[in-house]
Amino acid sequence: MNQMRCFLVCYLISIFSLEAVDNSTRDLGEKYLNKHDYIAAFQLAESILKADPKDPYGWSLRLNSSSQLAYKKANWPNECYQSAITYVSLVPEEETSSYTTAIWCLNHIKKDSLMVSLIPKVIPKAQEKIGNGNYGLLVNVLAVAYMRLNERQKARELLYDGLSRLSGKEEAMNIGYNVGELFYDSDISLNEREKWHELFQNNLFKGKLSNPLIPSITWNTSLLVDEYVKIGKYNYAFDTISMLYPEMDQHVSTYWNFIRDQLLIKYKALAFRTKKLKEVPRRTLKMVFLVVPKTRLQNNLPSKLKDFGSLDTDLKEKDLEDLLLSFIYFRDSFEDLSKGIHWDYEVIHTNSEITTTTFRDESFRYVMQPSIESINPTLSSEILQKIIDSDGVIVVWPGTNQPQGVLITNGGGTEWNYGTSSSPEVRLTILSDSNKTIVSGNHANHPIFIYHELFHVLEWAYHKSNFPKKDHPYIRRKEWPRDYDGNTEWDFYSETFQKRMMKEDMFERLYWQGRKEGFYGIKVKEEKK
Numbered sequence: 001m002n003q004m005r006c007f008l009v010c011y012l013i014s015i016f017s018l019e020a021v022d023n024s025t026r027d028l029g030e031k032y033l034n035k036h037d038y039i040a041a042f043q044l045a046e047s048i049l050k051a052d053p054k055d056p057y058g059w060s061l062r063l064n065s066s067s068q069l070a071y072k073k074a075n076w077p078n079e080c081y082q083s084a085i086t087y088v089s090l091v092p093e094e095e096t097s098s099y100t101t102a103i104w105c106l107n108h109i110k111k112d113s114l115m116v117s118l119i120p121k122v123i124p125k126a127q128e129k130i131g132n133g134n135y136g137l138l139v140n141v142l143a144v145a146y147m148r149l150n151e152r153q154k155a156r157e158l159l160y161d162g163l164s165r166l167s168g169k170e171e172a173m174n175i176g177y178n179v180g181e182l183f184y185d186s187d188i189s190l191n192e193r194e195k196w197h198e199l200f201q202n203n204l205f206k207g208k209l210s211n212p213l214i215p216s217i218t219w220n221t222s223l224l225v226d227e228y229v230k231i232g233k234y235n236y237a238f239d240t241i242s243m244l245y246p247e248m249d250q251h252v253s254t255y256w257n258f259i260r261d262q263l264l265i266k267y268k269a270l271a272f273r274t275k276k277l278k279e280v281p282r283r284t285l286k287m288v289f290l291v292v293p294k295t296r297l298q299n300n301l302p303s304k305l306k307d308f309g310s311l312d313t314d315l316k317e318k319d320l321e322d323l324l325l326s327f328i329y330f331r332d333s334f335e336d337l338s339k340g341i342h343w344d345y346e347v348i349h350t351n352s353e354i355t356t357t358t359f360r361d362e363s364f365r366y367v368m369q370p371s372i373e374s375i376n377p378t379l380s381s382e383i384l385q386k387i388i389d390s391d392g393v394i395v396v397w398p399g400t401n402q403p404q405g406v407l408i409t410n411g412g413g414t415e416w417n418y419g420t421s422s423s424p425e426v427r428l429t430i431l432s433d434s435n436k437t438i439v440s441g442n443h444a445n446h447p448i449f450i451y452h453e454l455f456h457v458l459e460w461a462y463h464k465s466n467f468p469k470k471d472h473p474y475i476r477r478k479e480w481p482r483d484y485d486g487n488t489e490w491d492f493y494s495e496t497f498q499k500r501m502m503k504e505d506m507f508e509r510l511y512w513q514g515r516k517e518g519f520y521g522i523k524v525k526e527e528k529k
Contacts, residue, residue, distance in 0.1 A: 021048055021055060021057045021058070025044070025048065025057075026057060028044060029041055029044055029045070029057070029061045032044060032065075033061075033064060033065070036068070038065040038066075038068045038069050039065075039069070041061055041064065041065035042061075042062060042065040042066060042069070042079075044061060045058050045059070045061035045062035045065060046062070048061070049062065054090060056087070056090045056091050059083055059086050059087040059090060060087060060091075062079070062083040062087075063080060063083035063084055063087050063098060063101065066079040066080040066083055066105070067080045067101045067104065067105050070104070070105040070108045071108055073108055073109055076105070076108075077105040077106055077108045077109045077111070078109075080101065080102060080105035080106075081102045081105055081106055081114070084098040084099055084101060084102035084105075085102075095121055095122075096121070096122050096125045096126055096129040096130065097129055097130060099118045099121045099122045100122050100126060100129075100130055100134070100138055102118065103115050103118055103122065103138065103141060103142065104141065107141050107145070110145075110148060112145040112146070112148045112149045113149065115141070115142060115145045116142060116145050116146060116149070116151075116154075119142060119158070122138065123138075123139075123142075123158075123161075126138055127165055127166075131171075132166055132169055132171035133171045133174055135162070135165070135166070135171070136162065136166055136171045136172060136173070136174030136175045137174045137175075139158060139159065139161075139162030139163075139174075139175050140159075140174060140175050140176070140177050140178075140179065142158055143155040143156075143158050143159050143162075143175075143179055143182075144177075144178055144179065146158065147179070147181075147182065152182055152185055155179070155182055156182055156188075156192075159175060159179060159182070160195070160196070160199065162175050163175050163199055163203065163213075164199060167199060167202045167203060168202045168203065170205065170208075172203050172213070173203075173205060173208065173211050173212050173213055174212075175212075175213070176211065176212030176213035176214070176215070176216060177212045179215075179216055180215025180216045180218070180219055180255075181215075181219075182216065183196070183216050183219035183220040183223065184219060184223075186318075188223070190224075190227050193220055193223065193224040193227065194224065196216075196220045196224075197220060197221065197224055197240060197243070200213070200216070200217045200220065200221075200243070201243055203217070204217065204243070204244075204248065204251075206247070206248065206251070209250060209251055209254050210254065211251065214248075214251050214252060214254065214255055215255050215256075217244070218244065218252050218255070218256075218259055218263065219259070221240060221241060221243060221244055221263070222241075222259065222262060222263055222266070224240050225237045225240050225241050225266055225270070226325060228240060229270075229325065229328065229329075230321075230325065234270060234273050234274050235274055237266075237270050238267075238270040238271065238273070238274045241263065241266055241267050241270060242267070244263060244267075245263055245264060245267035246264075246267065249264065253487075253488075257487070257488040257489070258446065258448075258489075260488060261446075261448050261488050261489055261490035262446050262447060262448065264490060265329050265330070265333050265447040265448060265451075265490060266329050266333075266447065268332075268333040268336060268337070269328070269329040269330075269331075269332035269333040269336075269447070270332070271336070272332045272333065272335060272336035273332045279340060280340075281335065281340050281341065281342035282339070282340035282341065283340065283341050283342070283511075284341075284342045284343075284344055285341065285342070285343050285344070285391040285392065285510075285511065286343070286344050286345070286346070286389065286390045286391050286392070287327070287343050287344070287345040287346075287390065287391065287392045287393070287394060287428075288345070288346055288348060288386055288387055288390040288392070288393045288394070289320075289323075289324070289327075289345060289346065289347040289348065289393075289394050289396055290348050290350070290379075290383070290387070290393055290394070290395050290396065291315070291320060291347065291348060291349045291350060291396045291397075292315075292350055292352045292353065292354055292370070292375055292395065292396065292397045293314060293315040293349075293350070293351070293352075293397075293398065294312075294314055294315070294352070294353040294354070294398065295311070295312050295313050295314075295353065295354050295370075295397060295398045295399065295400060295401075296312050296353040296354070296355055297310075297311055297312055297354075297355065297356065297357065297400075298355055298356075300355070300356055302359045302361075302366075304361060304366070305359075305366065308403040308406065309403070310401065311368075311400040311401045311403075311408075312400075312401065313398045313399065313400065313401045313435065314398055315396065315397065315398040315434060316398075316434075319396075319398075319432075319434040319435070319445070320347075320396055320434070322445040323394070323396060323432055323434065323445060323449075324347070326445060326446060326447045326449055326450065327343075327345060327394070327450060329447035330343075330447050330450040330451060331343045331345070333447070334451075337494060337497055337498065338497070338502070338506075338507050338510075339502070339506070341507060341510065343392075346386065346390075348383055348386060350375075350379065350383070351377075352375045352376060352377055352378075352379070353375070353376050354370040354371070354374060354375060354397050355371075355374040355375075355376050356371040356374040357369060357370055357371055357374075357400070357410075358371060364407065365407040365408065365409055366406070366407070366408045366409070367408075367409045367410075367412075368399075368400050368408055368409070368410055369410060369411070369412050369431050370395060370397050370410075370431060372395065372416065372418040373418065379419055383419075384419040384420065387418075387419055387420065387427070388419075388420050388425065389513070390427060390512075390513075391427055391428060391511060391512045391513055392427055392428035392429065392430065392512065393416065393427060393428070393429050393430070394429075394430045394431075394432060394450075395429065395430070395431050395432060396432045396434060397410070397431070397432060397434065398434055398435065399411075399432070399433055399434050399435040400435070401435075402435055409433060410431065410432075410433045410434070410435065411430075411431050411432055411433030411449070411453070412430075412431045412453065412456075413428075413429070413430050413431070413452070413453025413454065413455075413456040413457060414429050414456070414457065414520075415427065415428060415429060415457060415512070415518035415519065415520065416429035424516060425512070425513070425514060425515055425516060426512060426515050426516070426517065426518040427512040427513075427515075428454065428457055428512055430450065430453040430454075431453075433445075433449070448489055448490055448493075451490070451493050452489070452493075455493055455496075457519055457520075458501065458510070458519075460518075460519040460520045460522075460523045461509055461510070461519040461522075461523075462500065462501050462504065462509075463523045463526070463527070464526075465496075465500040465501065465504060466481060466500065467480075467481060467496050467500055468480065468481075473492065474488075474489040474491075474492035474493070480492065481499075483499060484496075484499070
């Protein structure tokens with residue numbers, strides 16, 4: 001990227017008009033520029049302008065030299081900008097080139113408002129004047145300036161116009177640097193995402209693994225798919241994700257493993273969901289979502305956290321929506337992977353609060369998980385019966401408020417017999433981590449979250465199988481068995497399921513109703529033998 005930026009400035013220097021002064025002075029100026037002695041060139045420009053304050057060549061040389069010194073910051077970016085203003089007044093036909101260079105200089109000191117104020121002076125003629133490659137870089141820099149000003153809609157409008165002009169040309173990739181986060185925004189309408197999707201289809205550049213547009217394309221695709229799934233348009237969702245998967249898997253993996261896993265699970269879920277010939281599930285399990293919407297710790301905080309103030313918080317509706325959406329992708333992809341094990345689910349809303357949590361200091365983070373016994377008011381007998389009749393429970397709670405710079409993990413997976421003491425049966429239990437967002441890179445609002453917590457229990461159930469048992473083995477690629485091919489968290493789970501657990505007994509032990517003993521207890525007994 002730095003080479004490209006340098007190329008833009010150097011390119012513009014080569015096309016500035018060189019006028020006035022005698023040939024020997026001009027030759028000396030060109031000699032300084034060619035030797036990269038920009039200080040000497042700037043000083044020569046100053047001497048020329050002292051003799052004639054309106055000499056076009058003097059201002060051209062001043063602009064050229066100060067633009068090359070702008071990376072040093074200090075006053076050089078401002079000298080560059082002021083030189084551009086005066087040079088344009090003397091040579092109006094160089095307005096586009098000069099102000100483009102000024103924008104590049106101002107970018108070194110992030111004078112964003114001034115940069116975007118120059119858009120009307122450069123964008124209309126920039127593509128023709130400075131060429132496609134430099135035009136793409138110019139659009140990119142101005143879009144990033146809008147982002148820093150938090151004018152994200154204007155940034156996308158600028159990008160859309162620029163990408164439309166370059167669509168299908170390799171220079172379009174120059175637009176894509178560091179703008180992927182523009183497509184995280186929850187306020188982007190379905191219609192806008194669809195327009196972007198249509199434009200992105202022509203700019204995949206499948207032969208370019210390092211295409212800087214891929215982060216933008218990936219996020220827009222992923223979140224557009226979510227919008228379609230929310231309204232039940234599964235065929236639309238599958239057609240949308242098929243722009244990237246499975247063919248573009250390597251391109252996405254070049255940037256992020258977590259978004260790659262998210263997209264691949266969505267693709268597998270939607271491929272299963274949209275199959276024309278459906279098979280009857282060979283087994284159906286039941287998951288209950290128990291929604292406890294408030295955390296009220298009543299100042300009962302560990303001493304290490306008391307200085308952070310209240311950790312109480314309320315569940316956001318969107319956090320619940322995201323978790324349910326993740327479960328849908330989990331459910332459909334798991335039914336395909338397990339060859340017919342289907343999860344039904346039911347959402348149970350309560351008006352209760354979590355009033356105490358467990359606490360663990362793991363040095364790099366704190367773990368605070370809800371004390372299920374502290375739910376207040378206590379759960380009704382009707383709710384408890386639904387839990388008894390289920391195979392698994394996901395406790396959806398707000399988690400804890402997250403102080404600045406402090407990592408508190410609120411989720412987890414285990415087995416639990418809460419509320420069933422008269423018939424003490426265990427079931428899969430997942431604790432949500434609802435204060436994490438989809439775009440944070442954390443898996444808490446990601447389809448793999450359910451897989452992650454389920455795996456913690458299944459590794460107990462299949463502890464005799466040949467795969468690494470140390471906590472979170474997917475992190476340590478060197479420990480994976482030799483017959484495993486992938487690299488990501490999803491790869492580890494899917495390969496373990498297919499190459500170990502499914503081969504062992506087709507997931508026959510994957511059930512909880514009526515179990516009086518959890519898989520962990522069974523594992524401990526077997527290991528003692």
